[in-house]
Amino acid sequence: MNNKLRVHSRWVSSVVFLGAAAMLSGCDSGSEALPGAAGSGGTGVGGPVSTGGTAGAPPAAGGSVMGGTAGVATGGSGGSGPIAPMVCNASYEAEAMMASTGEAVEGGWNIYTEGSLEGSHAFKGGKTTLTVYARGSVSGGEWPHMVVKVGEQTVGEKDVTTDSFMAYEFEATVTAGTSDVVIEFTNDSEDGQDDRNLYVDKVEIEELCGGAVGTGGSGGGGSVDSGHPFSTPLYVDPDSKAAGAANSLSGADADLMKKISTSPQAVWILGGDPAGQVRGAIGKGGSQLRVLVAYNIYNRDCGSMSSGGAADATAYKSWIDGFADGIGDDKVVVVLEPDTLAHECDPTRWESLAYAVTSLKAKPNAHVYIDAGHSGWVADGTMASRLKTAGIANADGFALNVSSFQTTESSIGYGKAISGQVGNKPFIIDTSRNGQGPAGSEWCNPPGRGLGEKPTANTGDPLVHAFFWIKKPGESDGECNGGPGAGQWFQSYALELAKNAVF
Structure with a gap:
């Protein structure tokens, strides 16, 4: 409820805004990690990379392919052999997303009034799986209702019916390009001692990278620019002057100041x-x-x-x-x-x-x-x-x-x-x-x-x-x-x- 806005705590960890940021766990091709640039012998890499980029080699394992312009790896011939699709996985911590309301709690973010978490992601396009790790608390016999969107597209909605974190999976066909991933809490209620809240731990995104890997072939020289730096997580200072002010204020002024502090x-x-x-x-x-x-x-x-x-x-x-x-x-x-x-x-x-x-x-x-x-x-x-x-x-x-x-x-x-x-x-x-x-x-x-x-x-x-x-x-x-x-x-x-x- 709105009166809870006056009792939110300080951010308890390094808070990150994902204006266009997700920490990618890397692109996988079978069990073999992809190199960032072609080497001698071994694996040849090809295929298009990040949205809006130029065809070339995918980023090194653990690297980011979000946003920006992908670079081109030169030299080296592509290999032959079986072709496997590359799967890219992104993971957003809830504390790292832009929150319209709520507070950081142990294990994630508590959306304690009707509101949302959001962060941008550069989608490759096509079949995409979004998994939200969430839990809820009951009020009036009802669990919190969660709506998941990509941009203006609603990809699914579910009642979160567990009081411990559980994976809620949604599948959608997504247009290539950068879009906001939005997690909404839509049915806040407080009934005496009971308070209906939605708690989110993280959001995972799984999609095809858009390239493939063949084995064999000769290596070569070249380098890869994995994209501009704003495609990675950006830090928000929990001890900023604005954060201190937000914690000292109450009501509407506190909400206004959080626009800056978050x-x-x-x-x-x-x-x-x-x-x-x-x-x-x-x-x-x-x-x-x-x-x-x-x-x-x-x-x-x-x-x-x-x-x-x-x-x-x-x-x-x-x-x-x-x-x-x-x-x-x-x-x-x-x-x-x-x-x-x-x-x-x-x-x-x-x-x-x-x-x-x-x-x-x-x-x-x-x-x-x-x-x-x-x-x-x-x-x-x-x-x-x-x-x-x-x-x-x-x-x-x-x-x-x-x-x-x-x-x-x-x-x-x-x-x-x-x-x-x-x-x-x-x-x-x-x-x-x-x-x-x-x-x-x-x-x-x-x-x-x-x-x-x-x-x-x-x-x-x-x-x-x-x-x-x-x-x-x-x-x-x-x-x-x-x-x-x-x-x-x-x-x-x-x-x-x-x-x-x-x-």
């Missing part, structure tokens, strides 16, 4: 010991992907609200090398130096970004997106030229609208105009505060703004790798419009953003 957001690394900060952020996320913002360029913000940064180019290069050392072999996304290319106070900084890209990309699992301002600032041709100076050729892509309010539509148009001039590089868009668009030219805590699209890789455009919350909603832009210093918590503004959200 969404993944970037971690900003500013000055200090970069290696230690990066290792701490990565370690806190466990196996989940962390999105980090490197924000320590010299003459940062050209002396404005977020001034500071490294002393000079030499100091910055040392700092970014430390940042890279902190990454090591871990998989991370780095958004590189917001506003640096848009500002013109010190163009020497653009060349320093090229050094940073090289340093970071020396780490095997670092994905670097250079900040490229926003659609209301610098002309696309000018920005494309600056990106080239900053080393976009060696980066994974670029980032738009960081900490800004430009609409997603205008950001996509701007991004495509730039992309066509820099080798069709993909981009990500900060949607943290663009739900109501900009307030003219006002950029510092403008009133009336709202949260934009929730973080997801389901953008509908292969050039747009993700909508993500790079700016932490609720952190002030500076001492303006009633706000505290830049980066400090501004709770009334956070609530206003949530109230005006597009979801």
Whole structure:
């Protein structure tokens, strides 16, 4: 019932939002694990891979095929022999899904009022089995009713009639592409001591990968790009400022604040010991992907609200090398130096970004997106030229609208105009505060703004790798419009953003 919203507890573990994320257990072909790239002799691999991708080798066992563009493995001839279909299995932990209501409990997530869990998945298309591990509690002699959807398609519904976790299986023919998997609880009730709730442990998805394996044949060279990084689980910080605020509030305000606290957001690394900060952020996320913002360029913000940064180019290069050392072999996304290319106070900084890209990309699992301002600032041709100076050729892509309010539509148009001039590089868009668009030219805590699209890789455009919350909603832009210093918590503004959200 609604009155239970006032007694939810803190998240009890590392919570992950699956805006477009599932931890895949790998693709299996019989009893043999598939290699990530063709080797010498042995198994030849062929067939199409992830949705929207280019035909090529499947990912290595344990890898992800969700979202993004699959790479191509070159070299090596395919083998002959019996052909077996490849089965891909994905598993979503309930705590890792976006919840409209409820709380984490031992063993899963308690949907304690009518509401849902959801997370996106890149379906291969065709026959698919979804298995929900769930249990229920009875009220008024009735068990909780569960509805399972893929996008707008209802694939099945059942009463959950056990008080211990049990597998509830649903089969469906699903269209290829990225869609939300939704678990709904539809008949909440409370009768005296009895409280009807739906508890979900996890959701498993089994489908054919869309390729096949033959034995024999010669190996060869080549490499496989398993897709862009936002196709993997993203970490949500249970100890964020928004989470603390949500736990201290009650009623409608608590519900509003949870719109922020349950969404993944970037971690900003500013000055200090970069290696230690990066290792701490990565370690806190466990196996989940962390999105980090490197924000320590010299003459940062050209002396404005977020001034500071490294002393000079030499100091910055040392700092970014430390940042890279902190990454090591871990998989991370780095958004590189917001506003640096848009500002013109010190163009020497653009060349320093090229050094940073090289340093970071020396780490095997670092994905670097250079900040490229926003659609209301610098002309696309000018920005494309600056990106080239900053080393976009060696980066994974670029980032738009960081900490800004430009609409997603205008950001996509701007991004495509730039992309066509820099080798069709993909981009990500900060949607943290663009739900109501900009307030003219006002950029510092403008009133009336709202949260934009929730973080997801389901953008509908292969050039747009993700909508993500790079700016932490609720952190002030500076001492303006009633706000505290830049980066400090501004709770009334956070609530206003949530109230005006597009979801």
